[in-house]
Amino acid sequence: MRSLLFVPADSEKKIPKALASEADVVILDLEDSVALADKPKARGLAREILEQPRRPAKLFVRVNALSSGLVADDLAAVAAARPDGLLLPKSESGADVKRLIAMAQLPVIAIATETAASMFNLGTYGDCGPRLLGLTWGMEDLAAALGAQSNRDAEGRPTAPYDLARTLCLIGARAAGVEPVDGVQANFRDLAGLEAQCRDAVRDGFTAKLCIHPDQVAIVNRIFTPSPEAIAKAERIVQAFAEAGDAGVIGLDGEMLDVPHLKAAKALLARAAGH
Numbered sequence: 028m029r030s031l032l033f034v035p036a037d038s039e040k041k042i043p044k045a046l047a048s049e050a051d052v053v054i055l056d057l058e059d060s061v062a063l064a065d066k067p068k069a070r071g072l073a074r075e076i077l078e079q080p081r082r083p084a085k086l087f088v089r090v091n092a093l094s095s096g097l098v099a100d101d102l103a104a105v106a107a108a109r110p111d112g113l114l115l116p117k118s119e120s121g122a123d124v125k126r127l128i129a130m131a132q133l134p135v136i137a138i139a140t141e142t143a144a145s146m147f148n149l150g151t152y153g154d155c156g157p158r159l160l161g162l163t164w165g166m167e168d169l170a171a172a173l174g175a176q177s178n179r180d181a182e183g184r185p186t187a188p189y190d191l192a193r194t195l196c197l198i199g200a201r202a203a204g205v206e207p208v209d210g211v212q213a214n215f216r217d218l219a220g221l222e223a224q225c226r227d228a229v230r231d232g233f234t235a236k237l238c239i240h241p242d243q244v245a246i247v248n249r250i251f252t253p254s255p256e257a258i259a260k261a262e263r264i265v266q267a268f269a270e271a272g273d274a275g276v277i278g279l280d281g282e283m284l285d286v287p288h289l290k291a292a293k294a295l296l297a298r299a300a301g302h
Contacts (some may be wrong), residue, residue, distance in 0.1 A: 028052055028161070029251035031136075031208065031236040033089070036062040036076075037069035045083055048241040049191075049248060056089045057101050058116050066097065070104035077108035087110035087136070093126060094116040106131050112160060117141045117168065119202075120148035124155045136161040136208065137200060140192035141168035149199030161206035163237060164196035167213075183220070197232055209233040214241035224252035234298065253299040261292035261299075 034045035036055040047052045055073040057066060067109040073088055088110045091097035094117065111132035115127050124137050137152070139145055139162045146169075152159060169179040178189045185193065193210065200207035211227040212221040220244055223234060229250055236247045252260075264279060268289045271277045276285045 028085075028206065028208070028237045030233060031087070031210075031243045032076040032240055032244055033060065035069070036073040036088070037061050037065045039072065042072065042076060044241055046076070046084065047081050048084075048244045050238065050241070051235075051248070052085045052087055052246045053109075053113070054060050054089050054114055055088045055105075057097075057105075057181060058089050058091050063299065065099075066091075066178075070101060072109050073105050077105060077110055087112045087114050089114035090127075093123055098127070098130070102131050104131065105167060109133075112136060114138065116165075117145070121151040121153070121155045123161075124159050126153065128156070128158045133159075134160050136163060136206075138163050138165050138197055140164040140166070141172070143172045146192060146195065149195040150152045150270045152199055152203040152205070155203070156213045159203065159205050161208045161235070162200040162203065163208035164192050166192060166210065170204060199233065207233045209236040211237045211239050212243065214240070215243055218242065218246060222246050222250065253295050256294060258299050260286060261295045264292040265296065 029052045030050045031052040032045050033054045033056050034041050036042070042055070053267060055076060057069050057073065061069045061081050077086055088101070088105050090101040090113055093115070109245035110133065111130060113127065115124060115135055115137045118124060118137035118139050123137055127135055135158055135270055137151070137159070139149060152162060166178045166185060169189065169192055169277050173188060175188070178186055180186050183226065197207045209224070212224050214220060225247055228236060235251060238244055238247055244282055253276055267279050276283060278284070
């Protein structure tokens with residue numbers, strides 16, 4: 028997974044455009060983008076899409092929050108159609124993920140930073156089992172929970188609480204052994220800003236990004252796909268360690284490399300093989 032594209036599950040106009048995109052995952056959204064009165068329609072459309080012959084993109088469903096009282100109806104509509112996974116909003120801890128997995132027996136990605144309480148629990152996802160695929164973060168619901176006037180500074184950067192959410196999501200995902208997925212770039216017309224966000228995310232260790240518009244997908248896929256130069260360097264690192272036997276440290280191109288560099292190179296090559 029590199030790109031995960033949201034689409035409102037009640038939008039007969041937007042769903043075909045999302046499915047025609049190059050997104051690795053299309054997320055049929057039953058939560059925030061769908062008004063309460065339209066949720067039955069969204070569930071029905073989502074089920075229809077899931078029952079059609081599958082396309083190259085994986086199909087996930089964002090259910091409503093466990094606290095909403097709507098999840099049982101969401102799952103009754105879509106679980107039997109076997110989506111590739113579920114996106115759990117407003118997850119407050121690993122216990123929420125385990126609860127949803129028990130209800131649906133499907134893979135889950137959790138949005139793990141949308142409430143104040145969730146910020147204290149990013150280290151609780153390690154025992155959720157193999158059905159937890161990843162953690163991602165969001166700042167709009169968190170801003171509402173914190174009573175913030177804004178979640179961005181004068182230059183448009185996330186302010187300290189939301190930068191913390193991003194960092195803890197990344198660390199929590201890695202501690203749990205699952206994929207860290209970067210949050211959305213809300214201004215879908217700012218493609219230069221999106222590219223900068225993607226480069227920062229790859230630099231820091233994220234492996235995928237949420238999208239809210241098909242125009243964002245190509246940039247996300249390009250930047251989150253390891254470049255030929257990065258692949259070549261990783262191959263040279265792995266080869267150099269192999270030639271050195273059991274050495275804990277090697278020299279390559281004037282740089283001292285140790286075991287963490289080898290692990291990073293192998294992880295990059297595994298990601299490249301997946302694309």
